[in-house]
Amino acid sequence: MDEAIIEMHHVYKTYPNQISALSDITLEIFPGEFTFIAGPSGCGKSTLFRILFCAEKPTSGEVLVHGMHITHPGFKKIYQLRRKMGIVSQDFKLLKDRTVNENVAFALEVTGHPPKEAKSKASEMLSRVGLEEREKDSILALSAGEQQRVAIARALVNLPPLILADEPTGNLDAKMTLEVMEIFTALHQKGTTILFATQYTGLIKRYSYRVIQILNGQVWNGRKMDIHKGREVKAGE
Amino acid sequence: MGNLFPNLITIGIIAISMLIFSTFTLLAFNLTNLLKIWEDKIEVIAYLKRGTPSNEVEPLIKKTRLLEGVEIVRYISPFDAMAFMEMKLGGQKTLLQGIQPAVLPPSFEIQLKEEYRNSTKIKEVVTQLKKIPQFEEIQYGQEWVETFSVLVHILRLTQWILGGLLLIAIVFITSNTLQLTISSRKEEIEVMQWVGASPGFIRVPFYTEGLLQGLLGGGLAIFFLFLLHHGLFLNIPPPMEAWLTKIPVLFLPMETIIWILLGGMVLGFFGSSVASMRVLKYR
Numbered sequence: 346m347d348e349a350i351i352e353m354h355h356v357y358k359t360y361p362n363q364i365s366a367l368s369d370i371t372l373e374i375f376p377g378e379f380t381f382i383a384g385p386s387g388c389g390k391s392t393l394f395r396i397l398f399c400a401e402k403p404t405s406g407e408v409l410v411h412g413m414h415i416t417h418p419g420f421k422k423i424y425q426l427r428r429k430m431g432i433v434s435q436d437f438k439l440l441k442d443r444t445v446n447e448n449v450a451f452a453l454e455v456t457g458h459p460p461k462e463a464k465s466k467a468s469e470m471l472s473r474v475g476l477e478e479r480e481k482d483s484i485l486a487l488s489a490g491e492q493q494r495v496a497i498a499r500a501l502v503n504l505p506p507l508i509l510a511d512e513p514t515g516n517l518d519a520k521m522t523l524e525v526m527e528i529f530t531a532l533h534q535k536g537t538t539i540l541f542a543t544q545y546t547g548l549i550k551r552y553s554y555r556v557i558q559i560l561n562g563q564v565w566n567g568r569k570m571d572i573h574k575g576r577e578v579k580a581g582e
Numbered sequence: 583m584g585n586l587f588p589n590l591i592t593i594g595i596i597a598i599s600m601l602i603f604s605t606f607t608l609l610a611f612n613l614t615n616l617l618k619i620w621e622d623k624i625e626v627i628a629y630l631k632r633g634t635p636s637n638e639v640e641p642l643i644k645k646t647r648l649l650e651g652v653e654i655v656r657y658i659s660p661f662d663a664m665a666f667m668e669m670k671l672g673g674q675k676t677l678l679q680g681i682q683p684a685v686l687p688p689s690f691e692i693q694l695k696e697e698y699r700n701s702t703k704i705k706e707v708v709t710q711l712k713k714i715p716q717f718e719e720i721q722y723g724q725e726w727v728e729t730f731s732v733l734v735h736i737l738r739l740t741q742w743i744l745g746g747l748l749l750i751a752i753v754f755i756t757s758n759t760l761q762l763t764i765s766s767r768k769e770e771i772e773v774m775q776w777v778g779a780s781p782g783f784i785r786v787p788f789y790t791e792g793l794l795q796g797l798l799g800g801g802l803a804i805f806f807l808f809l810l811h812h813g814l815f816l817n818i819p820p821p822m823e824a825w826l827t828k829i830p831v832l833f834l835p836m837e838t839i840i841w842i843l844l845g846g847m848v849l850g851f852f853g854s855s856v857a858s859m860r861v862l863k864y865r
Binding site for chain 1: 769770774777779780783784864
């Protein structure tokens with residue numbers, strides 16, 4: 346079996362106000378997997394993602410991404426890690442004063458690609474997400490679904506082997522959600538590893554991908570929660 | 583465009599601060615130059631005791647010439663002194679009628695070697711001269727030279743203390759304006775960090791901005807100082823002009839101008855580094 350692309354070992358995250366966001370998370374994601382990180386709003390999905398792309402440090406535990414010990418105190422090359430992953434979020438994070446093509450090409454330009462090459466690669470990627478006709482349009486002229494497709498194109502233009510998508514369909518209606526899911530499915534079929542956070546169980550049920558259930562900052566796969574007692578239902582109870 | 587106003591304010595404040603510093607530098611430069619001119623003219627006059635036998639004069643000249651720091655020794659007899667006074671009085675030399683040259687003491691005019699023409703070294707020569715018993719009094723205008731060199735020293739000290747304070751102010755102002763610029767480009771920076779732009783790539787434009795602000799501020803300061811120098815020192819009324827021909831009022835030499843411009847750039851760069859350290863953390 347391949348080496349895991351993501352490894353988390355006993356990861357805890359407690360904020361200074363003593364709120365525990367993650368508690369003893371241990372998981373592995375293997376190359377080429379499509380994995381849903383499922384759980385209600387506020388369960389710790391976003392914190393988990395932020396730790397994976399080094400926007401936050403865990404309180405304790407070890408995290409390896411692409412074999413890099415990102416929780417090691419000496420780890421400084423965050424930008425090198427991020428060049429090997431594409432990040433997609435619920436709020437798109439697009440530059441409103443630029444065109445569709447410029448937004449996608451930006452990701453290449455700032456990582457040292459010549460502008461001409463960046464524009465041409467951006468066009469290629471935009472046609473893969475079905476936006477070849479909107480290249481020269483302003484971001485503000487696009488629908489929410491189209492904006493999310495631009496964000497996906499930007500995340501993919503560097504051809505990263507790993508995509509971290511944190512609630513990418515959170516702001517989209519059902520039709521647009523399916524359009525976006527088609528893009529992710531196509532990517533997965535081409536071998537890209539995808540970690541997809543969502544709170545919508547309906548969406549998860551449509552696909553037969555691996556699901557990691559997060560609840561109260563913990564992995565709950567195969568475990569049951571007694572909502573009245575506020576704790577896990579033990580075997581035999 | 584939104585950052586034009588804070589940038590102009592920063593350049594303006596850097597220019598004012600650098601202008602204050604440059605003005606002090608110019609003043610100190612001119613006063614040092616003046617001190618140098620005066621020091622070059624410094625000579626020591628050693629008055630001989632009355633009644634010193636004339637046969638002792640020649641050996642005394644030789645003895646004085648051998649002292650460290652002495653370049654030329656010229657004997658001024660009472661008759662030479664009288665002739666000098668008559669020449670100085672010009673048309674009013676009749677005032678000296680009835681005065682015998684003998685009332686004027688004979689003296690040695692001692693010119694010093696170049697490296698001894700300053701207030702510290704001159705004292706070493708004077709100490710040696712005072713040890714010669716045939717000399718009654720030694721004069722070298724010490725009070726004037728000492729007072730003036732103290733004045734130059736105080737001015738230089740003020741220049742550097744003020745320079746230090748202005749330096750802190752410039753770094754503070756540049757760093758704060760650049761923080762505003764960085765805040766206005768927050769979204770763009772965040773996207774850059776997301777897609778893996780290197781920290782250097784993100785910071786370089788802000789460092790460049792700081793360098794340019796410092797260069798423009800320094801350049802403006804030099805320009806205004808030049809106008810001030812021309813306006814105040816060169817367009818002066820004719821009576822003062824005659825006086826000023828004896829005291830040249832110079833502008834800063836090219837080397838100092840380059841140092842001021844480089845100083846402005848370094849301060850601007852330092853300000854942008856402080857801003858980057860504060861708000862451009864990779865997250």
